[in-house]
Amino acid sequence: MSSRPAHRPDEPNGIGAVEVARAARAAGAARAALAAAAATVMPVSCAGCGRPDLAVCPACRAAVAARPVAVSRADLRAHAGLEYGDVVASVIGAFKDGGRADVARVLAPALAASIRAALAEVPRTGGSSGAGLLVATVPSPPAALRARGYRPVPLLLAACGLRATSVLRLARDRDDQAGLGAAARAANAEGGLVARRRLHGRRFLLVDDVLTTGSTLLEARRALVAAGACVEAVAVLAETPLRSGRRSGSSR
Numbered sequence: 007m008s009s010r011p012a013h014r015p016d017e018p019n020g021i022g023a024v025e026v027a028r029a030a031r032a033a034g035a036a037r038a039a040l041a042a043a044a045a046t047v048m049p050v051s052c053a054g055c056g057r058p059d060l061a062v063c064p065a066c067r068a069a070v071a072a073r074p075v076a077v078s079r080a081d082l083r084a085h086a087g088l089e090y091g092d093v094v095a096s097v098i099g100a101f102k103d104g105g106r107a108d109v110a111r112v113l114a115p116a117l118a119a120s121i122r123a124a125l126a127e128v129p130r131t132g133g134s135s136g137a138g139l140l141v142a143t144v145p146s147p148p149a150a151l152r153a154r155g156y157r158p159v160p161l162l163l164a165a166c167g168l169r170a171t172s173v174l175r176l177a178r179d180r181d182d183q184a185g186l187g188a189a190a191r192a193a194n195a196e197g198g199l200v201a202r203r204r205l206h207g208r209r210f211l212l213v214d215d216v217l218t219t220g221s222t223l224l225e226a227r228r229a230l231v232a233a234g235a236c237v238e239a240v241a242v243l244a245e246t247p248l249r250s251g252r253r254s255g256s257s258r
């Protein structure tokens with residue numbers, strides 16, 4: 007009988023050999039630890055419901071437990087760890103815009119599950135699924151970074167034991183996508199990203215926090231492909247289901 011652990015100790019969420027994970031996992035973990043330490047010096051209430059003295063209460067923690075599903079927008083196929091709304095929206099809102107960087111560790115398992123589901127569909131070229139992939143994220147406008155003091159998606163990835171490669175940059179200033187309708191989001195996103203360098207032969211896992219219309223991720227994929235890269239898998243923390251046509255794919 008095998009006593010082999012389900013996950014190797016150096017793979018915190020069992021994601022496996024995404025190449026960039028190894029490079030600076032320690033640096034990412036240190037950043038996450040610092041953010042968590044900063045949070046502990048302030049009075050804490052539940053990021054989901056406001057209950058005092060707990061960073062995330064047991065009920066809200068259960069509400070953000072991973073429920074990965076396959077989703078799609080246009081011809082973009084992705085996996086999401088959670089459905090956006092209610093408690094999930096409150097916790098993600100606290101994490102992204104409420105200064106609650108400490109919540110990254112509570113949300114990380116849902117993103118990790120989404121990434122695992124996305125990588126499971128990548129054809130294996132030897133080794134584990136995801137071997138040789140780089141992780142790309144969508145850059146935040148400088149004003150958003152200044153306001154938050156941290157980058158939410160890279161912080162989540164660090165809590166998953168992964169690190170993104172900085173390959174995309176904003177081609178121009180653009181408005182925050184929040185609060186815009188679908189058409190406005192698409193126009194706002196279109197042409198808004200550009201690769202920092204040629205990426206011929208590079209294969210990517212593209213990761214973002216909340217998938218709504220998909221315009222941001224479609225633009226990120228366009229920019230990566232325009233630079234010669236291949237986007238093999240897309241994973242998001244949460245998906246806002248579209249009003250018409252519910253989520254596609256399995257609900258495993």
Ligand SMILES: [Zn+2]
Nearest residue numbers: 052055063066
């Ligand atoms: Zn709560």
